[in-house]
Amino acid sequence: MRHVLSLMDLTNDECRDVVTAAEKFKQRLAAGDRPQLLAGHTVGLLFEKPSLRTRVSFESLTSQLGGNSLFLGEDVGFGKREPLCDFMPILTSYLDLLVIRAKSHAMVEQAVDFSQCPVVNGLTDVAHPCQAFADVLTMKEISGDNFGDCHLAYVGDANNVAYSLALICAKLGLKFSIAAPQGYQFEDAFVAGLDEQAGGGFVRQTDNVSQAIDGANFIYTDVWTSMGQEAESKQRLKDFADYQVNDGLMKLAADNAMFLHCLPARRGEEVTAEVIDSDRSAIVQQANNRLHAQKGLVLWLLGLAQR
Ligand code: CP
Ligand code: NVA
Numbered sequence: 001m002r003h004v005l006s007l008m009d010l011t012n013d014e015c016r017d018v019v020t021a022a023e024k025f026k027q028r029l030a031a032g033d034r035p036q037l038l039a040g041h042t043v044g045l046l047f048e049k050p051s052l053r054t055r056v057s058f059e060s061l062t063s064q065l066g067g068n069s070l071f072l073g074e075d076v077g078f079g080k081r082e083p084l085c086d087f088m089p090i091l092t093s094y095l096d097l098l099v100i101r102a103k104s105h106a107m108v109e110q111a112v113d114f115s116q117c118p119v120v121n122g123l124t125d126v127a128h129p130c131q132a133f134a135d136v137l138t139m140k141e142i143s144g145d146n147f148g149d150c151h152l153a154y155v156g157d158a159n160n161v162a163y164s165l166a167l168i169c170a171k172l173g174l175k176f177s178i179a180a181p182q183g184y185q186f187e188d189a190f191v192a193g194l195d196e197q198a199g200g201g202f203v204r205q206t207d208n209v210s211q212a213i214d215g216a217n218f219i220y221t222d223v224w225t226s227m228g229q230e231a232e233s234k235q236r237l238k239d240f241a242d243y244q245v246n247d248g249l250m251k252l253a254a255d256n257a258m259f260l261h262c263l264p265a266r267r268g269e270e271v272t273a274e275v276i277d278s279d280r281s282a283i284v285q286q287a288n289n290r291l292h293a294q295k296g297l298v299l300w301l302l303g304l305a306q307r
Contacts, residue, residue, distance in 0.1 A: 003119040007167040021305035022296030038067030041096040057291040088114035132164035133293035138286040151175035153216035158186045161222045173199035179212035220260040246272040
């Protein structure tokens, strides 16, 4: 049984197939076609952290496909009320698919060993694969025929979102650069390994913002303090002060470079209002694409994407 905890779980071709499925079902929805491919199916949404986009887009796509979704919060006691070897087989025996948003990626890795249905990572401390699929779908829509030449520059923390972005760019042969302060960067070996796999693209890391954004078509950032890191917030505000995406930074970027952010954003911290609210910002299209990208992923994972 396949699970998607990280993009490492998919081959390069499988990543492409998910994006293709996302595009296809997005077009079909726009044409008013809502194939009932999940009729009689139940999708569980087990969330240990807050969410707007991930939760609602999964609920909505399930409903569009004729299935039922079941939101499960803290009260079910994931990893707390009973051992995973009891919790997981019982929960997943009721379901056709389980989406987990968890504090600990390591715990999700343990949990899937006991799963009776496919599991999708809806964000952990390590990875956010669903976000990355929506992001490349958005880049593809914006760049059209030039998609294969796209360069995404990420400015900020080498966090869960950056990790999945680096992976998807390497897997699709795109160019990815990250500017992060020392102490908040990826392991060098991770970057070198991805760079080797990146085909016509590359994966690079620096602490120099101008270097990272040079020639980029997309400038991406995420919060400096992720969920669960609140105690480090004061220190992070200081450490990331030179990494804000503002008008000055956007002026250094290519004229047609667009701004992306996974959201939620903190205006005045990692990005200014003048950038995120400008006509160079694609955040609404990007967030909307969460639904289409995850629909592609779910249908691919359940073997229904060819219908
Ligand atoms: N980007 C994202 O995953 O948003 P939510 O935390 O609102 O789900
Ligand atoms: N890096 C952020 C992403 C939120 C969607 C976090 O983990 O809180």
